[in-house]
Amino acid sequence: MLAxxxxxxxxxxxxxxxxxxxxxxxxxxxxxxxxxxxxESATKFITPLTLRSITSRxxxxxxxxxxxxxxxxxxxxxxxxxxxxxxxxxxxxxAKVAAGIADDMLSCTVLATKAPIIVAPAMExxxxxxxxxxxxxxxxxxxxxxxxxxxxxxLASGKVGLGRIAEVERIIGxxxxxxxxxxxxxxxxxxxxxxxxxxxxxPVRHLGNRSSGKMGYAIAEAARDxxxxxxxxxxxxxxxxxxxxxxxxxxxxxxxxxxxxxxAAQADVLIMAAxxxxxxxxxxxxxxxxxxxxxxxxxxxRTPDILAEIKGNFLRVGFAAESEDIVANAxxxxxxxxxxxxxxxDITDPTGGFGSDTNKVTLIDRDGKVESLPLITKREVADKxxxxxVGLLNKGARVL
Ligand code: CTP
Numbered sequence: 001m002l003a004x005x006x007x008x009x010x011x012x013x014x015x016x017x018x019x020x021x022x023x024x025x026x027x028x029x030x031x032x033x034x035x036x037x038x039x040e041s042a043t044k045f046i047t048p049l050t051l052r053s054i055t056s057r058x059x060x061x062x063x064x065x066x067x068x069x070x071x072x073x074x075x076x077x078x079x080x081x082x083x084x085x086x087x088x089x090x091x092x093x094x095a096k097v098a099a100g101i102a103d104d105m106l107s108c109t110v111l112a113t114k115a116p117i118i119v120a121p122a123m124e125x126x127x128x129x130x131x132x133x134x135x136x137x138x139x140x141x142x143x144x145x146x147x148x149x150x151x152x153x154x155l156a157s158g159k160v161g162l163g164r165i166a167e168v169e170r171i172i173g174x175x176x177x178x179x180x181x182x183x184x185x186x187x188x189x190x191x192x193x194x195x196x197x198x199x200x201x202x203p204v205r206h207l208g209n210r211s212s213g214k215m216g217y218a219i220a221e222a223a224r225d226x227x228x229x230x231x232x233x234x235x236x237x238x239x240x241x242x243x244x245x246x247x248x249x250x251x252x253x254x255x256x257x258x259x260x261x262x263x264a265a266q267a268d269v270l271i272m273a274a275x276x277x278x279x280x281x282x283x284x285x286x287x288x289x290x291x292x293x294x295x296x297x298x299x300x301x302r303t304p305d306i307l308a309e310i311k312g313n314f315l316r317v318g319f320a321a322e323s324e325d326i327v328a329n330a331x332x333x334x335x336x337x338x339x340x341x342x343x344x345x346d347i348t349d350p351t352g353g354f355g356s357d358t359n360k361v362t363l364i365d366r367d368g369k370v371e372s373l374p375l376i377t378k379r380e381v382a383d384k385x386x387x388x389x390v391g392l393l394n395k396g397a398r399v400l
Contacts, residue, residue: 001176001225003031008077008113010086010106011051012093013041015156016122016165021046023087023168024054027175033057035077037106039093060105074105078112083178086110087148088122088165091133097145098136116178120148120171125161148174173243176225184390186227191267192220193260193274193306195235197253201298202285209275210354213237215319215378216273220245222382226390231267233259235274253277253303260306264314269389271317272307273343279303308337315392317385320344330364340392341365343385351375363388366397 007027011020020036027034034055038048040062048059060077078084086093086106093106097119102108110117119140127133128150137147148171153164165171180186194216196209217239220232224244231246233256241247248263250256253276264270279300289296307318318339320330323346330344344362351358360375365388373384 001030001179002027004033005082005179006033006035006080007175008035008037008081008084008109008115009051010084010089010093010109011036011038011042011046012086012088012090012106013039013045014088014090014122014165015045016088017042017045019122019165019168020087021050021054023085023171024051026168026172028055035080036060037074037077037109039104039106041090062105074108075112078109078115081109081113081115083118083175084110084113084115085118085120085171085175087118087120087171089119091121091123091127091130091136094119094121094133094136094140098139116144116146116181118146118148118171118174118178120166121150121163122165123150123163124155124157125159125163128163146174146178169240170243177244180225180227183225183227185223185386188228188268188393189231189266190220190223190228190269190271190389191231191233191260191264192216192223192271193233193235193256193276194220195237196275197235197256197277197303198251199253199277199280199303200251200284201281202287202289204288207277207279207281207300209277211235211237211275212355213239214355214357215359215381216271217242218378218382219271219273219385222379222386226386231263233263233274253280253306257304257306257309261310264310264312267312267314268393269315269317270307270310270312271385271389273319275321276306277303305337307339315340315389315397317341317343317389321347323348327362327364327370330362331368334364334366339366340397341385341388343381365392 024034036051036059038061052059096107097110102111148166150163195213196211198206198208200206220230221242224230233248248259250259280303282299282301316339320333320342322329326344326346330342334342342364359378359381363371
């Protein structure tokens with residue numbers, strides 16, 4: 001997604017300027033062409049040589065120091081940019097851009113570009129919270145700038161407060177999200193479920209399963225990168241919260257059903273990658289169950305089948321975790337749950353599935369087409385599923 005994209009990285013004079021090196025390095029490693037534009041004060045915090053070495057491209061520092069071509073340089077960069085990112089962005093550049101002032105290379109490029117612009121503020125917390133800065137940010141948002149909100153943390157002054165530049169992963173995630181806007185899922189609403197539900201036994205125990213959530217998270221991120229508005233309804237997992245996705249945390253099958261019923265009503269596609277418990281304890285003990293007896297019997301009752309019960313005019317994609325007769329069993333599920341597509345995986349295959357970063361799946365659609373994929377990363381599986389989804393959406397397929 002970042003490969004061969006031209007990313008203009010504007011760096012301004014903040015103590016967080018050193019983070020620009022990490023951002024530039026990650027973008028360059030992902031195959032992007034990174035064009036760095038530094039303000040004069042940024043060069044006091046990090047040398048142009050550092051960024052030049054990382055990006056293997058000349059770094060533009062000041063239009064008046066450039067060669068005779070200086071006057072067209074900002075125009076060339078502005079036109080070449082697929083996205084322009086200002087990270088870190090000081091209160092000063094934010095104010096300049098909000099006021100439409102163009103008096104250095106970076107502000108000229110901002111004004112001259114038609115590319116989407118991302119701003120990652122970094123400053124002292126009083127400066128960030130000052131109504132003037134906040135009003136400037138509101139102005140930028142109204143002009144379709146994407147703001148990567150800063151977080152709490154230790155600031156240059158040694159104080160702890162709001163104003164610390166967002167994590168590099170967050171900034172990169174936002175770049176991907178913005179680049180994905182024009183992709184084949186632009187304008188579509190996709191609901192993805194992920195993780196294994198937890199059915200409580202008592203206040204400290206639950207029945208769970210080994211789902212890591214990685215497959216569902218990969219689908220949600222891939223859909224976001226292809227331009228969809230994504231809601232991720234997730235059972236507890238230990239994965240970082242994805243950027244640019246509406247995350248709805250749930251615990252139980254019943255909680256997931258409630259969230260899916262609500263969110264999917266407006267969706268174009270529902271992808272149920274979650275491992276939903278089929279049974280839950282009939283009653284939940286109010287206090288911790290003591291080990292007073294030599295054996296204990298838990299009575300379990302069926303949970304709702306979210307996918308089979310949901311109504312609505314959206315595409316449905318289900319998963320089938322199977323240990324035998326994979327295709328036949330998955331086909332039955334496709335019919336029983338009235339799905340457009342089912343993703344079957346062989347849980348006995350040690351190279352893929354639960355907890356792993358890879359998966360080996362077979363895609364089966366309603367026309368009976370069976371496509372067995374090799375062992376690939378979950379992100380690649382996610383894109384294969386979404387390729388099918390795009391094809392079905394283009395055909396106007398729906399199950400009512
Ligand atoms: N699913 C669901 N609600 C449930 C159980 C499963 O919505 N209570 C969804 C899963 O998210 C998945 C699909 O149904 O997309 C199939 O899940 P799977 O566990 O393979 O099948 P089950 O219907 O539970 O059937 P079985 O366990 O008997 O194979």
